[in-house]
Amino acid sequence: MSNQATSPSLGSRLRERIQSISPFSLTLLGLIGVLGNLVPQLEILKLFHLFWFFALWPFVSMLLSGTKQSLGFGADDEGPRDWLEIDTGWRGQIAVLLGIPLSFFNPLVFRQDAMQLLGSLVAIGRHRGSLPNPETYDQTASYRLPVEGTWTVVNGSPIKEYSHSWFPATQRYAYDLVITDGEGRSRPVSTDTRIENYYCYDQPVLAPADGVVIDVHDDGPELGRAGGFSHPFKRSLTGNAVTIRHAEDEYSTLAHLVPGSIEVEPGNRVRRGEQIGRCGHSGNSAEPHLHFQLQDHPTFEISAGLPVRFDDVDVNTPGGDVVEETSWTEPDGSRYIHVGQRVSHTTDGEPQQSEDTASPFETASSGLSRVRTLGRVATGVSIGGFVTVLAGVVVPSLQTTALALAGLAGLGLVYQAGRTLVDGTRVRLGVLGTVCGVGVASALVGVFAAQERLPTRDSSGVGTGVFAAGFLLYIAVWEYGRRGGGSD
Numbered sequence: 001m002s003n004q005a006t007s008p009s010l011g012s013r014l015r016e017r018i019q020s021i022s023p024f025s026l027t028l029l030g031l032i033g034v035l036g037n038l039v040p041q042l043e044i045l046k047l048f049h050l051f052w053f054f055a056l057w058p059f060v061s062m063l064l065s066g067t068k069q070s071l072g073f074g075a076d077d078e079g080p081r082d083w084l085e086i087d088t089g090w091r092g093q094i095a096v097l098l099g100i101p102l103s104f105f106n107p108l109v110f111r112q113d114a115m116q117l118l119g120s121l122v123a124i125g126r127h128r129g130s131l132p133n134p135e136t137y138d139q140t141a142s143y144r145l146p147v148e149g150t151w152t153v154v155n156g157s158p159i160k161e162y163s164h165s166w167f168p169a170t171q172r173y174a175y176d177l178v179i180t181d182g183e184g185r186s187r188p189v190s191t192d193t194r195i196e197n198y199y200c201y202d203q204p205v206l207a208p209a210d211g212v213v214i215d216v217h218d219d220g221p222e223l224g225r226a227g228g229f230s231h232p233f234k235r236s237l238t239g240n241a242v243t244i245r246h247a248e249d250e251y252s253t254l255a256h257l258v259p260g261s262i263e264v265e266p267g268n269r270v271r272r273g274e275q276i277g278r279c280g281h282s283g284n285s286a287e288p289h290l291h292f293q294l295q296d297h298p299t300f301e302i303s304a305g306l307p308v309r310f311d312d313v314d315v316n317t318p319g320g321d322v323v324e325e326t327s328w329t330e331p332d333g334s335r336y337i338h339v340g341q342r343v344s345h346t347t348d349g350e351p352q353q354s355e356d357t358a359s360p361f362e363t364a365s366s367g368l369s370r371v372r373t374l375g376r377v378a379t380g381v382s383i384g385g386f387v388t389v390l391a392g393v394v395v396p397s398l399q400t401t402a403l404a405l406a407g408l409a410g411l412g413l414v415y416q417a418g419r420t421l422v423d424g425t426r427v428r429l430g431v432l433g434t435v436c437g438v439g440v441a442s443a444l445v446g447v448f449a450a451q452e453r454l455p456t457r458d459s460s461g462v463g464t465g466v467f468a469a470g471f472l473l474y475i476a477v478w479e480y481g482r483r484g485g486g487s488d
Contacts, residue, residue: 081339083318211245218260221233222282384441
C-alpha cells in the first residue's frame with residue numbers, strides 16, 4: 001500500500017515530462033527541416049521549419065505575463081518584483097511586439113540569437129551533458145559586484161524558477177541590474193523615458209575581479225528613449241560590451257554600455273574595481289541597465305553560464321524572498337544574489353585574488369587580434385547565410401543573391417574608407433573582418449549557383465549551409481584561441 005501511495009500516477013508523470021520540455025528543445029527540431037531543403041525526396045520534412053517559431057517563446061511568455069498582470073490575474077500572489085515600479089503596461093508590451101519583427105529581420109541580431117540557441121548544444125557537449133550548477137560548480141576567482149552604490153536585481157537568480165533565462169545556456173545565471181529609489185522606480189515619477197532620466201544611466205561599471213580583457217564591442221548605437229524600446233538597428237543583443245578573463249574557463253561579460261564609454265582594449269590587464277565603462281541602453285535593452293554574467297568561454301554565444309557568488313555584498317529584500325519561498329540553501333561565506341533584492345558592495349577589504357588570471361593572449365596581443373578578426377570573419381559568413389535564406393523568399397535566384405551579398409560587402413568597405421577619410425576614424429579590424437566574411441559568403445553562394453551539374457537547391461538550403469559553415473568556423477577559431485593557440 002505504501003508503495004502505491006507514494007508512486008506517482010501515469011497522468012502526473014506525463015504532465016511532469018511535458019513540463020520538462022523546453023521551447024528551446026522544440027526550436028532545435030527546426031533543423032530537421034533543413035534536410036527537406038537539401039534532399040528533394042525528403043521535401044515533406046520542410047514542415048519541421050514550423051518549429052523555428054518556438055524561438056519566439058521568450059517574447060510570447062513575456063507578453064503573456066504582462067497581459068496577465070494588466071488584467072489583474074495573480075494580483076494576490078506576492079512576487080519578488082512586486083515592489084518595483086519599472087516601466088510596464090501596454091506601452092511596454094507594444095514596444096516588445098514591435099521589436100520582434102525588427103529583430104527577426106535584422107541579420108546581425110538574428111545571427112547572434114541563432115548562435116545562442118545552437119551554442120547551447122555546444123556548451124552541453126563541452127560539459128558532457130551536465131551544465132554547471134550551484135551545487136557542483138566551485139568558482140576559482142573572487143568576485144565583487146561590478147557597480148558602486150545600491151543597485152536592484154530586476155532579473156536573475158541561481159534558482160531555476162527565477163533565472164534570467166534558463167535557456168539559452170549562456171544566460172542561465174546572468175543578472176540585470178538597475179538603480180531604483182525607495183518606491184522601486186528606475187526614474188523619477190515626473191520624468192519621461194529619455195535615457196538620461198534613469199538613475200543608472202551613465203553610472204560607472206567596474207571590473208568584478210582581476211583579469212585580462214579578451215573582447216570589446218564599442219560601436220553599437222543607442223536609442224535616446226527607453227520605455228520598452230531599444231534601437232531598431234542594433235548590431236547585437238549585448239550592444240556595447242566587455243569580456244574579461246579572470247581564471248581558467250571563467251570569463252565575465254558586462255553588456256549594454258554607453259557608446260564610446262569603454263575605457264579598456266583587448267589585451268589590457270584590469271584590476272578588481274577598476275572602471276571599464278558606463279551603464280547604458282545599447283543592444284537588446286528595454287531601458288538602461290547593466291547585464292552581467294559569468295561564463296566558461298570567451299564568446300557570448302557558445303558559452304555556458306556559471307553561477308557566481310559575490311564577496312562583501314550587503315543585501316536587502318523589500319519584496320518576496322525567493323530563497324524562503326523555494327527553501328533554497330544559501331552557501332556559506334560569499335553569497336548569491338536574487339531577483340527583487342537591493343544589493344550594494346561593502347568596503348570591508350578586498351580579498352586576495354587568484355593567481356590564475358594570466359591569459360593565453362597576455363604576452364601576444366597580435367595573437368588575440370588575429371583570433372578576434374577571424375572570429376568576425378566567421379560572423380560575417382553566418383550573416384551572409386542568413387541573408388541568403390531571407391533573400392530566397394523574394395529573389396529565388398542564387399546568382400542574384402550572390403551579387404547582392406558582394407554588393408553589401410563592397411558597401412561596407414566603402415563606408416569604412418569614407419569614415420576614415422572624413423573624420424579620421426581608425427579602421428576597425430573587427431568590422432573589416434565581418435565585411436570580409438560577408439564577401440566569403442557571397443563567394444560560397446556563387447559557387448553553388450555556378451554548379452549546374454548539382455541537383456537544384458533552393459536559397460534556404462544553401463543559406464542554412466553557409467550559416468552553419470560560419471558557425472563551425474566561429475567555434476573552431478575561438479576554441480583555438482581559448483586553448484592558447486592565439487599566443488605566439
